[in-house]
Amino acid sequence: MNTKLIPLAAVALAFAGTHVQAQEVVKIGYVGPMSGQSAHLGTDTQNGTRLAIEDLNAKGFKIGGKPVKFVLQAEDDAADPKQATSAAQKLADAKINGVIGHQTSGTSIPASRIYYNAGIPQISASATSPVYTHQKFNTTFRVVANDNKLGATLGQYAVQKLGAKKIAVIDDRTAYGQGVADEFGKGARKAGAGAVQIVAREFTNDKATDFNAILTNIRAKNPDLVFFGGMDSVGGPLLRQMKALGIKARLMGGDGICTEAMPRLAGATAGEAPIVCAEAGGVAAGQQQKMEEFAARYKKRYNQNLQIYAPYAYDATMAMVQAMADAKSADPKKYLPFLAKVKYAGVTGEIAFDAFGDIKDGALTLYTFKDGKRTLIEVVK
The missing domain is CATH 3.40.50.2300 (Response regulator)
Structure with a gap:
């Protein structure tokens, strides 16, 4: 056994x-x-x-x-x-x-x-x-x-495609926000060849909710475009307050504000506001x-x-x-x-x-918002 x-x-x-x-x-x-x-x-x-x-x-x-x-x-x-x-x-x-x-x-x-x-x-x-x-x-x-490409491409697009002449720049002082805003400024100046003015350079932080002071200063400069380097949690309320103060400038930003949540965070203003943003990445037609x-x-x-x-x-x-x-x-x-x-x-x-x-060969995707929904503009490399 x-x-x-x-x-x-x-x-x-x-x-x-x-x-x-x-x-x-x-x-x-x-x-x-x-x-x-x-x-x-x-x-x-x-x-x-x-x-x-x-x-x-x-x-x-x-x-x-x-x-x-x-x-x-x-x-x-x-x-x-x-x-x-x-x-x-x-x-x-x-x-x-x-x-x-x-x-x-x-x-x-x-x-x-x-x-x-x-x-x-x-x-x-x-x-x-x-x-x-x-x-x-x-x-x-x-x-x-990276931000070098993202910011530079947005700066070039703002000047050459959107016709921006007077630009205000805001960033949230984070590594991302400051970096993309700085590169945007360089790209806009280069594309504008002396014909573009950065009329205001303002700073906030990544937890801010009140932008009255910096936006009042920006309103006095009458820009046709405001660039924000930061995330949607700040960019949404910023856009809402821009509209409340009667600032009619287009808002532009990087992938931080290029989210499905942006309309909700911006409130009713997002559906009617001219926004252009870029996602750090992109999907070609194929x-x-x-x-x-x-x-x-x-x-x-x-x-x-x-x-x-x-x-x-x-x-x-x-x-x-x-x-x-x-x-x-x-x-x-x-x-x-x-x-x-x-x-x-x-x-x-x-x-x-x-x-x-x-x-x-990193791509970028440009978007706007229509009726509160993110809408593709184009993919660029």
Whole structure:
């Protein structure tokens, strides 16, 4: 009797060992504002990351021929640099395999040093400050165009397409807001060749709600365009107060105000106000069907419309995992060189990086708002 039981026990042990080996876990971190004024954008980006992980697990993705299970570890940085570094250290201590985030430039930049020191690749789906990828950290990447391109393109468009002559510029003093506003000013001056005036240069902060003083000063200068560098949580109330003060100038801004939430935050004024904004990213005509299909899947999964960054976070996650597959390893040290040269055909277009970790041939999408809804103008490169 015992001689028959021993082989059966051996078989059971062997099967158990095989089962354990099949449970390799790959941890993907996400950090963004899950609380505070920009929580709606942070949730959107996290949702895009989560959807990618769910897709990977659903199709039984393998790395080096071995099945893996992807798990998401999400942390809230509340768009605050200090909280961002704490979240980054938490992920580093957890020996995360890779990070999608952070959302803002002001949080991505300080967190990037922690990931670099830990050797963990970081891909932001939204941070646009050139500083982020120009720190000589080989672990930093982004899947959208940077502020140099975003601001300069908007400045050129304001002058050459919108005919702006007298421009007021406001920024929220964040790394993103100040950076894109400065580049906008340079682009407008260059495009205007001396015929354009920056009649006011004003500053606020990323939690402000009262703009009466700076807008009163701007109104006296009678600009035909106001550029705002900052997020929709400030840009919406700013637009509302512009209209209340009778400022008829067009409002222009970057991707921070180019969100589905902007009309709600601006109140009734958004539906009638002339707004032009640009999303740091863009989908050419050939990609439009992919984007529409993604938006439909997103709404079905989360019962809400995507805001702006979800498809870029989805592509960032997929590009990171593609590099793991190419390296046949989820070990950051082993797949990092493959991430630097990855080519992934994503929802938003091809994901490939230059020597700095910036997206190659990054596109921008210009939008306006009609009847309270974001409406495409054109995609530019």
